[in-house]
Amino acid sequence: MHVLLKIAKGLLYLLLGIIILLVLAVFFADPIVEKLLENRVSKAGKGQFSVEFGEVNVSVLAGNIVLDDVFFNTANADTTISPQIMTRADRVAIKGFDWLRYLAQQELILDQLELKNLELQLKASQKDTSGNPSQPFRLEQLDIYPSINQQLDKVFLNDLSFDKISLEFINFSSGDTLRFDAAKFGLQSEDILIEANSLITNDRAFYAERIDLDGRDIEITRSGRKYWKAVLEAFQLDTKEEKVSAALRELEFFTARHNHEDTLLYTRLGILEAEGLDLNQLQQSKAFFLKNVVVEDVLVVQNKQNEALSIPPSKTPVSGARFPIGEVNLAKMLPAFIEEIGINDLKISNFTYEEKGGPSLYHLDAVARDVTVGGEVAFFDNRFLHASFLELGFEKLKVKQGNPVHQILLKGFELQADNGIASIGLEQIVVEPEEEPKGKVWVDADIAALQVDGINYSQLAKGSLSIDSIGILDPEIIVHLPASSSGKNKKAGSGRKPDLYPLIAGYLQQLEIEEMALLNGDIRLAGLGGTAEGAALPVVYIQFRDIQIAEGTAYKDDRLLHAGDVSMYLENLHYLFPNNVYVLELGVLKASTAEEQLEARDFSFAYNENYEKILNGPKSNSIYKITYEELLIKGLEYEKLLTGKGFMADLVAADKVDFYSLKDFNKPEELKVKPMPQEAIKNLNFPLNVRKLMVSDADIVYEEKKKGADTSGVIRFMDVSVRAQNITNLRPLLLKNSELPVIGNGQLMGQGYFETELLFYMLSDSNKVRVSGAIDTLNLAALNPIARYNSMAAIESGTLYRAEWDFVANVEQSHGTMLMRYDNLDIQLSSQKSPDTTGILKDIGSFLANKLLVESDRAEDKDDEPEKVDFTQERNKEKSFLNYYWKSLLAGLKELIGPF
Numbered sequence: 001m002h003v004l005l006k007i008a009k010g011l012l013y014l015l016l017g018i019i020i021l022l023v024l025a026v027f028f029a030d031p032i033v034e035k036l037l038e039n040r041v042s043k044a045g046k047g048q049f050s051v052e053f054g055e056v057n058v059s060v061l062a063g064n065i066v067l068d069d070v071f072f073n074t075a076n077a078d079t080t081i082s083p084q085i086m087t088r089a090d091r092v093a094i095k096g097f098d099w100l101r102y103l104a105q106q107e108l109i110l111d112q113l114e115l116k117n118l119e120l121q122l123k124a125s126q127k128d129t130s131g132n133p134s135q136p137f138r139l140e141q142l143d144i145y146p147s148i149n150q151q152l153d154k155v156f157l158n159d160l161s162f163d164k165i166s167l168e169f170i171n172f173s174s175g176d177t178l179r180f181d182a183a184k185f186g187l188q189s190e191d192i193l194i195e196a197n198s199l200i201t202n203d204r205a206f207y208a209e210r211i212d213l214d215g216r217d218i219e220i221t222r223s224g225r226k227y228w229k230a231v232l233e234a235f236q237l238d239t240k241e242e243k244v245s246a247a248l249r250e251l252e253f254f255t256a257r258h259n260h261e262d263t264l265l266y267t268r269l270g271i272l273e274a275e276g277l278d279l280n281q282l283q284q285s286k287a288f289f290l291k292n293v294v295v296e297d298v299l300v301v302q303n304k305q306n307e308a309l310s311i312p313p314s315k316t317p318v319s320g321a322r323f324p325i326g327e328v329n330l331a332k333m334l335p336a337f338i339e340e341i342g343i344n345d346l347k348i349s350n351f352t353y354e355e356k357g358g359p360s361l362y363h364l365d366a367v368a369r370d371v372t373v374g375g376e377v378a379f380f381d382n383r384f385l386h387a388s389f390l391e392l393g394f395e396k397l398k399v400k401q402g403n404p405v406h407q408i409l410l411k412g413f414e415l416q417a418d419n420g421i422a423s424i425g426l427e428q429i430v431v432e433p434e435e436e437p438k439g440k441v442w443v444d445a446d447i448a449a450l451q452v453d454g455i456n457y458s459q460l461a462k463g464s465l466s467i468d469s470i471g472i473l474d475p476e477i478i479v480h481l482p483a484s485s486s487g488k489n490k491k492a493g494s495g496r497k498p499d500l501y502p503l504i505a506g507y508l509q510q511l512e513i514e515e516m517a518l519l520n521g522d523i524r525l526a527g528l529g530g531t532a533e534g535a536a537l538p539v540v541y542i543q544f545r546d547i548q549i550a551e552g553t554a555y556k557d558d559r560l561l562h563a564g565d566v567s568m569y570l571e572n573l574h575y576l577f578p579n580n581v582y583v584l585e586l587g588v589l590k591a592s593t594a595e596e597q598l599e600a601r602d603f604s605f606a607y608n609e610n611y612e613k614i615l616n617g618p619k620s621n622s623i624y625k626i627t628y629e630e631l632l633i634k635g636l637e638y639e640k641l642l643t644g645k646g647f648m649a650d651l652v653a654a655d656k657v658d659f660y661s662l663k664d665f666n667k668p669e670e671l672k673v674k675p676m677p678q679e680a681i682k683n684l685n686f687p688l689n690v691r692k693l694m695v696s697d698a699d700i701v702y703e704e705k706k707k708g709a710d711t712s713g714v715i716r717f718m719d720v721s722v723r724a725q726n727i728t729n730l731r732p733l734l735l736k737n738s739e740l741p742v743i744g745n746g747q748l749m750g751q752g753y754f755e756t757e758l759l760f761y762m763l764s765d766s767n768k769v770r771v772s773g774a775i776d777t778l779n780l781a782a783l784n785p786i787a788r789y790n791s792m793a794a795i796e797s798g799t800l801y802r803a804e805w806d807f808v809a810n811v812e813q814s815h816g817t818m819l820m821r822y823d824n825l826d827i828q829l830s831s832q833k834s835p836d837t838t839g840i841l842k843d844i845g846s847f848l849a850n851k852l853l854v855e856s857d858r859a860e861d862k863d864d865e866p867e868k869v870d871f872t873q874e875r876n877k878e879k880s881f882l883n884y885y886w887k888s889l890l891a892g893l894k895e896l897i898g899p900f
Contacts, residue, residue, distance in 0.1 A: 053092075063097035063111075084124075090117040096158070112159040123170040162187050176224030183217035213237035228255040228265075245275030270297025276344065289342040298351040343371040346387075351394075364394035390417040404437035420458025426450040439482045448474035454514065463509035470513060470544075476522040500549050501559035510550035518542035541569035545594070560643050565594030581610045581623075593638040600631040621667035629656035635691070646687030657698035657720075665707040673877045676767035676811055678740075678760055682729045689730050695722040698746070702882075704786075714785040717754075720746030728762075738763040749785070752778030752800065766810035771885065774804040780825065798825035802866055807888055814873045814884070818892030821866035825897065869895040 054069030072087040096111020167180040215235040222228045233250035251269040276291020351364035370388035397410035411428035431445035454468020504511055521540035546564025548554060554562045573586035587602025606625035607614070614623050635650025681688060698720040703712040724742040728734060740762055745755035756773030780798035800822045807816020873891040875884050 063095065063099060065094040065097060067092045084122070086119075086121040088117075088119040089115055091115070107156065109156045110158065112161070113157055114161050115165075116163040118162060118164070119166040119168075121168040121170070160187050171224070176222060176226070179219075179221045179223075181219045181221075182215050185213075185215045185218070187211065187213045211237060211239045226255065228253065244277035246273070246277075248272040266299070266301040268297075268299040269295070270350070271295065286339045287342065288338045288340065289344075291344045293343050293346045295346075295348040296350055298348070300351075300353045302353075302355040338374075340372065340374040342373075343368070345369055346371050359397065359399035361394055361398075362396035364392065366390065366392040368392075387417065388419060390415060390422070392416075400434070404440050404442055405434050406431050406443060407434055417455075417457070420456060422455040422457055424450075424452040424455065441482065442480050444476075444478040444480070446476045447472060460508075464512075465508050465510070466512040467514065469515040469517070471517045472519065472521075474520045474522075475518065478524040478526055480526050500561055501551060501554055504549060505551070508550075510548065510553065512550075513547035514545060516542070516544035516547065539571035541571075543567045543569070562639075563593055565592060566638065567592040567594070581607050581614050583608055591638075596634065596636050596638065598631075598633040598636055601629060603628050603631060615664055615667045621665065621669040622661060622663040624659070624661040626660075627658045628654045630654070640687070644686065646689070648687070648689045649691070651692045651694070652690050653694040653696070654698075655696045657695055658701075659698065660701045660703075662703040662705075662712065664705045664712075666705060666709075671878045674880050677769070677881055678762050678764070678767045681727065681740075682762070684729055687730055689728040689733065691725065691727075693722070693724040693727060695720070698722070715783075716749055716785075718747045718750050720744060734762050748775060748778060749782040751782050752776060764810075766812070768808060768810045770808050771814075771816070771888070772804075772806040774802070775800070776802055780822065794828045796826040796828055798822055798827075804866070805889060805892055807871070807892075809875070809884060809888060811875065811877075813875055814888040814891075815871070816888070816892075817868055817870050818889075818896060819866040819868045820893070820896045867896060871895045 050073055052069075052071040053067045055066075056068075057066040058064070067089075068091050070087070070089045070092045072085065074084045074086070091114070093112070093114040093116075094110055095114070096109075098109045101107055101109055162182075162185045165180065165182045165185045169178040171177070213236065215232070218230075218232040218235060220230040220232070230251060230253040232248060232252075234248070236247040238245045248269060249271060251272070252267070253269075254266040271294065273294040274290050274292065276289070278289050346366070346368040348364065348366040351361070351366075353359070353361040353364075368387045368390045370386075372386040392413075392415040394413050395411070397408075397413065399408040399410075400406070401408060409428075409430040409432075410426060411430075412426070414425040416423050426447075427449055429445070429447040429450060431443050433442045433444075436442065449471075450473070451471040452467060452469070453471075454466075456466040459465070518540055521542075523540075544563055544566045546562075547566075548562040549559075550562075551559055554560060568589065568591040570589040571587065573584065573589070575584040576582075577584065583604075583606055585602070585604040585606075586600060588600070590599040591597070604625070604627040606627070607623045611623045615621055632653045633649050633651065634653075635648075637646075637648040640646045640648055675683065698717075700717040700720055701714065702716075703714050705712040722742065722744040724740065726733075726737055726740050738761060740760040742758040742760070743756070744758075745753070748754050752775045754773060754775035756771070759770040761768045761770075778800040780795045780800050784794055800820070802819070802821045804819040805816065807814045869892065871888070871891040871894075873884075873888040876887070879887075
């Protein structure tokens with residue numbers, strides 16, 4: 001019992017001693033430690049820096065040190081040798097300092113470091129590897145470890161917190177200053193470790209198990225050569241188990257030339273959220289991966305023009321300058337320590353981009369998965385980006401382009417891309433010039449919609465792109481041409497054939513389009529010669545199938561394009577030609593390259609009430625018009641047609657054709673040698689081969705007004721059919737068969753049935769043609785519409801029972817025979833200026849002509865053999881071949897009937 005009392009008494013004394021020591025420590029140890037701390041800090045500087053602080057509170061047992069009114073400054077002001085640092089803080093609080101471990105193992109272990117109202121200024125000189133001034137400070141060059149490894153082997157911090165921070169970094173080499181200010185900046189962390197073996201990158205900045213950062217009213221400013229400023233309402237960062245998430249709220253960023261108002265680039269960001277950064281992955285493979293990224297309410301403004309751009313107080317900037325999107329290479333923009341960025345899910349909403357004098361993009365929304373910038377899965381050498389899934393849309397786009405400058409407006413855009421297949425939809429595309437230019441081509445265009453489906457972009461890395469279908473709805477396009485383009489100032493063509501391949505060769509090696517459709521088109525050409533009204537295509541349906549534009553798959557040397565099938569359907573074409581005289585109309589046009597067929601219905605090419613403009617012109621004294629109900633071309637080789645290598649077809653058939661021609665010899669005419677048909681075909685500047693030509697149910701009307709006459713003579717052929725074969729100028733084919741046969745038949749003046757056959761010898765040096773024909777039963781008075789006004793006589797009566805002709809014509813003259821059987825022929829002399837045959841002198845002239853000049857009968861009976869005569873007719877080389885044919889027949893008639 002006595003022993004127990006001694007033990008209890010000893011413990012009581014020991015406890016009392018400990019209490020006394022603790023009391024003494026409170027009153028005496030803290031000041032001693034404070035003095036030791038001051039001496040330690042002063043000695044550590046070795047004259048290179050100084051430390052001042054106001055009140056010091058130290059708790060040795062708890063390991064707490066609280067310093068108020070702290071000031072730190074380097075003593076060496078020579079910034080070319082070492083940085084100059086100045087630091088102020090209202091309070092620096094260290095809690096949980098394990099001083100025994102620090103003294104024993106040179107390890108700094110803290111539970112918490114708290115900094116309140118911190119101000120830091122760092123002045124330094126910095127140059128890049130080439131010796132040129134670089135940006136003032138780069139994050140990847142920051143390395144905390146070398147600055148502490150001489151004093152400590154390891155730094156461990158459980159919690160770090162800031163209240164208000166003001167940091168300033170000055171680069172004496174470039175004159176730049178970078179300043180960071182935060183009205184509130186809190187950082188709580190777990191297990192911050194600074195040592196060589198546990199750092200996240202080769203730059204060895206630091207390692208932390210967890211960081212929670214919360215910043216408010218942050219402002220970052222760079223002054224000097226390249227001024228910029230960023231204002232951030234809120235910033236949050238949270239790292240958990242090496243997975244990082246971050247959020248920005250209400251960021252504003254702008255650059256300027258000389259002051260804050262000379263804005264070059266302005267950016268406003270409402271929300272940016274990102275999570276899932278794997279820091280270990282970044283350290284091991286230089287790959288920067290994020291799980292989710294959300295961006296909302298972004299406004300970007302570029303201004304690279306010479307005039308200053310001020311950001312109004314409402315934060316609504318003026319448009320900016322041109323943005324060369326084609327030159328963007330995101331992979332090259334990655335920092336040196338990152339080779340690839342990957343994002344699992346990306347969402348962007350309400351993004352707006354504006355440029356002064358350039359494009360503007362409004363309210364873009366996008367959703368993407370598996371986004372990659374850089375790396376092997378991105379697009380080829382440019383490595384722009386890759387996404388396995390993408391949804392993108394925006395409300396409005398404005399772009400200025402071209403010379404003269406046109407403004408392109410796009411009301412809506414939608415893009416969907418999934419597993420290498422994409423579709424694009426555009427709504428209301430408008431193209432218009434800023435102002436109507438003079439002497440240049442300009443365009444007005446309005447397209448209701450454009451839809452592109454089945455875009456296979458998975459092979460883009462190999463330079464190949466295929467598209468299933470392209471649809472264009474309600475295009476209204478007017479191309480305005482300068483007046484000089486049709487006059488003497490018109491420049492001669494270069495002779496180069498169109499080639500689409502070079503337009504895409506810089507981006508793609510091959511482009512394939514499965515189908516293309518144009519619906520309800522209104523396309524106009526205006527301003528040619530200053531007189532054209534334009535063309536209208538109210539209803540157009542065009543389809544293209546299997547289009548390929550590529551070297552090797554396109555059309556041989558010209559490489560224009562290739563298509564397995566191009567089918568087109570067009571309705572109600574109306575086109576007024578630039579001379580404001582001729583009008584072209586077409587009801588329906590169908591074409592298919594796969595079927596090698598073209599069909600056109602309700603065609604009309606005719607003059608209007610302005611035809612006098614042509615007749616009074618210096619080059620022509622004739623006008624004409626042609627219509628047909630149906631044209632069919634089979635076996636048409638579109639490939640050669642589209643590449644300018646010729647017109648090749650098996651059959652050209654036209655039905656219900658009307659042709660009208662008027663020649664007025666009272667009008668001026670450009671006299672030049674007209675070619676023979678063989679010459680015209682062989683002199684074509686493109687190859688021609690039509691195996692068979694058919695014209696059915698045609699009406700041909702020819703009017704000719706003699707010089708001094710008031711009224712035209714008319715000849716009409718009705719119900720005409722024409723057949724021709726072997727229409728070609730290809731010499732290999734002509735060597736096999738050089739004959740071009742043409743057979744025609746019909747009615748003359750609605751009465752006499754006629755037939756004719758022409759055989760053109762295509763390789764004849766004299767352009768020889770063999771002509772034969774016949775006509776049955778014709779009331780000769782029916783010829784008065786041509787005879788009365790183009791000869792000296794009118795036919796009072798007469799019946800033609802049979803006429804036959806057979807002659808050979810060449811480039812110089814025709815020679816042949818004519819057989820004719822007629823009776824009761826009676827004519828009257830007529831004036832060329834008037835159809836009037838009354839008057840005593842004309843009556844006497846008609847009587848003498850009948851009795852003395854004209855044989856009134858060439859047969860006693862209609863069954864008698866016809867009279868046969870020989871005739872010769874010199875060719876007028878300034879007249880057409882049809883004129884040559886008619887004059888030859890007239891020469892035979894004169895030999896039979898007599899001169900008239």
